[in-house]
Amino acid sequence: MAVLFARPQSLTEVPFRYCPGCHHGLAHRLVAEALDELNLREKAVGIASVGCSVYTNEFFNCDTIQAAHGRAPAVATAVKRARPECFVFTYQGDGDLASIGMAETIHAAARGENISVIFINNACYGMTGGQMAPTTLPGQKTTTSPRGREAAREGNPIDIMKILDALEGPAYLSRVVLTSPGKQAAAKKSILRAFRTQMKGLGFSLVEILSACPSNWRMTPVEALHYVDEVMAKYYPPGEVRVAKEVLEG
Amino acid sequence: MKDQVELVSGNRAVARGAIDAGCRMYFGYPITPQTEIPEYMSTVLPEMNGVFLQAESELAAINMVYGAAGTGRRVMTTSSSPGISLMMEGLSYLANAELPCVIVNVMRGGPGLGNISPAQGDYFQAVKGGGHGDYRTPVLAPWSVQESYDLTRTAFDLADRWRNPVFILLDGLLGTMMEPLRAREPVPERPAPSWAAAGIFARAANDQAPRSIYTLHMPEGSLTEVNRRLQAKYKEIAREEVSYDEHFTGDAEVLVVAYGSVARSALQAVRVARQQGRKVGLFRPVSLWPFPEEALRTLSEKVQRILVAEMSSGQMLEDVRLAAAPSCRIDFLGAMGGELIYPETILRCLQEE
Numbered sequence: 259m260a261v262l263f264a265r266p267q268s269l270t271e272v273p274f275r276y277c278p279g280c281h282h283g284l285a286h287r288l289v290a291e292a293l294d295e296l297n298l299r300e301k302a303v304g305i306a307s308v309g310c311s312v313y314t315n316e317f318f319n320c321d322t323i324q325a326a327h328g329r330a331p332a333v334a335t336a337v338k339r340a341r342p343e344c345f346v347f348t349y350q351g352d353g354d355l356a357s358i359g360m361a362e363t364i365h366a367a368a369r370g371e372n373i374s375v376i377f378i379n380n381a382c383y384g385m386t387g388g389q390m391a392p393t394t395l396p397g398q399k400t401t402t403s404p405r406g407r408e409a410a411r412e413g414n415p416i417d418i419m420k421i422l423d424a425l426e427g428p429a430y431l432s433r434v435v436l437t438s439p440g441k442q443a444a445a446k447k448s449i450l451r452a453f454r455t456q457m458k459g460l461g462f463s464l465v466e467i468l469s470a471c472p473s474n475w476r477m478t479p480v481e482a483l484h485y486v487d488e489v490m491a492k493y494y495p496p497g498e499v500r501v502a503k504e505v506l507e508g
Numbered sequence: 509m510k511d512q513v514e515l516v517s518g519n520r521a522v523a524r525g526a527i528d529a530g531c532r533m534y535f536g537y538p539i540t541p542q543t544e545i546p547e548y549m550s551t552v553l554p555e556m557n558g559v560f561l562q563a564e565s566e567l568a569a570i571n572m573v574y575g576a577a578g579t580g581r582r583v584m585t586t587s588s589s590p591g592i593s594l595m596m597e598g599l600s601y602l603a604n605a606e607l608p609c610v611i612v613n614v615m616r617g618g619p620g621l622g623n624i625s626p627a628q629g630d631y632f633q634a635v636k637g638g639g640h641g642d643y644r645t646p647v648l649a650p651w652s653v654q655e656s657y658d659l660t661r662t663a664f665d666l667a668d669r670w671r672n673p674v675f676i677l678l679d680g681l682l683g684t685m686m687e688p689l690r691a692r693e694p695v696p697e698r699p700a701p702s703w704a705a706a707g708i709f710a711r712a713a714n715d716q717a718p719r720s721i722y723t724l725h726m727p728e729g730s731l732t733e734v735n736r737r738l739q740a741k742y743k744e745i746a747r748e749e750v751s752y753d754e755h756f757t758g759d760a761e762v763l764v765v766a767y768g769s770v771a772r773s774a775l776q777a778v779r780v781a782r783q784q785g786r787k788v789g790l791f792r793p794v795s796l797w798p799f800p801e802e803a804l805r806t807l808s809e810k811v812q813r814i815l816v817a818e819m820s821s822g823q824m825l826e827d828v829r830l831a832a833a834p835s836c837r838i839d840f841l842g843a844m845g846g847e848l849i850y851p852e853t854i855l856r857c858l859q860e861e
Binding site for chain 2: 270299300301302303305306312315316318319320321322323324325326329332333334335336337339340341343344345361362364365
């Protein structure tokens, strides 16, 4: 009997502990499938970050190094420069990447470090119970913006694609969603392109995945899914923002 | 190369010591009075197929050290007081993850932005731990350009031997003054240790399980166990890695205790005092952690008075008080905010019974 669907080699057998409807599980799977398809598992060093992502070192079946909050791009920079033959990726949330880690994110991208960043954007701080993040949308209620985010009071959100697209360093930047099988397939293509960017030595790659956080959005998983498509994706449009032409070649 | 003597600064000696110890990775950031180190590394390392990167901040630099160390490379960073403060988070992580590396603080006046003059105000930060949690790092304090080179080389071996970050404390005077340096035969970088996380493919066929370098220990009791293991290690380090230096202590009735560049002034003062017929000696801790408690205790039982000289408000002073016999009189000569301690000042203190 043919096996049509199995756990990717690049995932361990540890059961995920993410919330029902959380997109971390899907994202992990797509990243792992990409690692498998490109035969990267054995040379991979994944940099786990802080947030719900702190557990990724238990779920990815490759070497991992758990970085301090926000510091993953700096850790990844050093790992790749120390061991250039390794495949180095980070897995970070929006608080980690765009708040405390903003300097590390921008500078690794500006330097064009040959690493791949998987950026899970759920517009809040998930692990700690749903506080406001730099990517929290205008009007969005969180536990530290209880009246709904207002520019005058809480400031404006940050669009990481726009910030990184202002730099020369990045070779591949894209934003995806996981709200349907078709969109998941497209997301995986994007992740594969990001990983190929590193394999070809073309420089910094980042895939932003707009993700549902039903628990902290106080929504059902289905409502959260719709929120990603109907609200988040309107503010943060999915698409490939930058593709170095060599990424598309052979 | 051997028998060649060069006139270099303490900063340069630190950099040379690292390179001669086989360190090929350096992450740093400009800050007075140690900028000469990253500048030198930026010239030399690429020529040796090494990696030099000026990080976006000291915060980034120490996290780069964490990454490189995690993959089993020898790696160093250097900074000065305000920058070292930024590295304290990283240091706590390095200590938990038990990653070898060398961190050098060329101390300047503080607190705050302070000034760029020499100081010894970061003793607490280095020895008692500036980062959070129950951790320790060996702390070495050279007092000459030659010793800056030698102790840097030693630091890398210590770091590997104990799987621990190792701190080296210089001050702005030591970092910028120039003295003869006799470098020793350099060694190549040692291979990656067995615990390194550098990809499954880097390991033998029977060692293919993925491994993780991490510092979060949530399962009940697990963090307690990590701490117990760390404390056991620190106990062993305390037994084995004490180092100190003594001058004229054999029949001393008064003991000056000082480290780093202040010990140079102290030695001069002690020499003059001896010429004046005073029985004075110098005790110079070289390892600030582990502090040479036993040796100091023994001496304190024989002398009538200890004079601690430090460019601070009295930080090593507390460890001297802890170590010394309760009956021993302890006086303190301090200097703060970048003020230096001259031999004459110490001598005057010795002359005032």
